[in-house]
Amino acid sequence: MLKFALLLAIGMLVGGRAASAACTAIGGAAQIWSNKQVHWVFIGEVHGSNEAPEVFLDLVCDSLAHHKIVTVALERPTSEQKLLTRLLSAKDLSTAEMTLLEGPGWKNGMDGRASKAMLKLLLSLRKLRTTHPGLNVFAFSTPSKSGDLPGKRDEAMGQALLAFGKSHPKALILILTGNVHAMQSPMFGYDPAAMFIPPTERLSLEVTDTGGETWVDSSGGCGPSTGGAEERGRAHPRGIYLEPHLAPYGKVDGILALGVPLTASQPADGDPHPLPECRKRFLSDHSANSDK
Numbered sequence: 001m002l003k004f005a006l007l008l009a010i011g012m013l014v015g016g017r018a019a020s021a022a023c024t025a026i027g028g029a030a031q032i033w034s035n036k037q038v039h040w041v042f043i044g045e046v047h048g049s050n051e052a053p054e055v056f057l058d059l060v061c062d063s064l065a066h067h068k069i070v071t072v073a074l075e076r077p078t079s080e081q082k083l084l085t086r087l088l089s090a091k092d093l094s095t096a097e098m099t100l101l102e103g104p105g106w107k108n109g110m111d112g113r114a115s116k117a118m119l120k121l122l123l124s125l126r127k128l129r130t131t132h133p134g135l136n137v138f139a140f141s142t143p144s145k146s147g148d149l150p151g152k153r154d155e156a157m158g159q160a161l162l163a164f165g166k167s168h169p170k171a172l173i174l175i176l177t178g179n180v181h182a183m184q185s186p187m188f189g190y191d192p193a194a195m196f197i198p199p200t201e202r203l204s205l206e207v208t209d210t211g212g213e214t215w216v217d218s219s220g221g222c223g224p225s226t227g228g229a230e231e232r233g234r235a236h237p238r239g240i241y242l243e244p245h246l247a248p249y250g251k252v253d254g255i256l257a258l259g260v261p262l263t264a265s266q267p268a269d270g271d272p273h274p275l276p277e278c279r280k281r282f283l284s285d286h287s288a289n290s291d292k
Contacts, residue, residue, distance in 0.1 A: 044182030048112025151190025158196025221282025
């Protein structure tokens with residue numbers, strides 16, 4: 001795989017040492033950048049892996065290498081927007097990071113969205129901003145409320161992304177979200193977030209893998225669990241394939257194949273104290289592997 005020269009050295013100090021970053025090119029990405037109609041690109045993941053945020057970062061790098069004006073949209077609570085913006089630009093990184101992790105979405109995040117891999121993605125985006133100051137991060141997740149109709153949250157997220165795009169007409173919005181929210185046909189009886197974006201201006205890709213584990217919050221408790229979006233039949237090499245029939249679930253435009261198994265990424269802030277019931281249940285049921 002080719003390395004992007006634009007990211008080989010970034011003159012930024014972290015912890016007293018010069019930080020550098022390199023991104024790996026993604027085969028097939030040029031199909032997206034050449035389509036001038038597309039302004040919203042949904043990358044649908046199964047939350048809680050190391051690999052999906054890593055490949056998403058490579059996609060961001062690839063878009064910047066093609067001179068796109070990029071906003072990264074993350075399925076983080078809208079209430080975190082100021083904290084995320086501060087993390088990207090604060091001179092005192094340690095304080096900004098600590099303040100972010102003190103928030104309830106990170107302090108008690110047990111469903112994979114507040115993982116170490118997600119924090120690493122944010123810190124990598126901060127590095128990218130030293131050479132691409134126009135790079136932004138947009139939090140678009142609204143909380144579900146008791147009594148909400150099914151799909152209310154997806155509608156709110158879709159409308160938030162639509163409004164942001166309309167107010168930033170030159171931006172390419174790269175969206176990392178749960179794979180159901182990226183679907184282009186009704187799921188579970190309601191319209192996913194992607195369906196609130198004009199069809200000719202959106203593109204949805206499902207992240208696929210070859211097995212492995214993600215960190216999830218489920219009836220089995222919160223912790224590493226077998227899961228993901230495993231490819232049907234023979235796995236494709238890492239890259240983008242605009243072939244809808246390759247997607248394991250739902251209606252999308254194609255897949256972003258990892259070509260590797262997933263590995264679970266733990267919560268960035270560690271286990272909360274006191275432990276939530278889901279974590280107690282997982283540790284009790286997996287006592288032989290309680291170090292996970």
